[in-house]
Amino acid sequence: MAPLGCELSERGNLKAGSDYQTTAPGVFACGDARRGQSLVVWAIWEGREAARDVDAYPMGETSLPASPEL
């Protein structure tokens, strides 16, 4: 179990859904913390996507721009 009560994946990363929310409600993870050691472009891409989900969490919607399709 990681801090804040977040569960870890089998690979030892923070477990998070497609909305980047961990198993602890209101706690989000992206980049290397979620996918494990990877490439900086993924960290940037996921960071932008996660920011949209963080924004939508209390607001119900977001106007932040989406990351480009890959």
Ligand SMILES: Cc1cc2nc3c(=O)[nH]c(=O)nc-3n(C[C@H](O)[C@H](O)[C@H](O)COP(=O)(O)OP(=O)(O)OC[C@H]3O[C@@H](n4cnc5c(N)ncnc54)[C@H](O)[C@@H]3O)c2cc1C
């Ligand atoms: C040696 C090395 C070489 C690499 N070379 C390449 C490369 O050539 N090309 C490439 O695409 N990728 C490369 N990578 C991978 C790339 O650096 C990572 O995928 C990317 O930086 C991940 O970004 P991130 O924001 O998810 O995590 P990080 O960049 O690790 O950022 C996490 C941040 O959180 C901070 N932090 C940690 N714990 C806490 C805490 N408790 N409280 C507050 N802050 C905290 C850390 O200080 C850090 O600033 C390399 C990685 C390494 C280690």
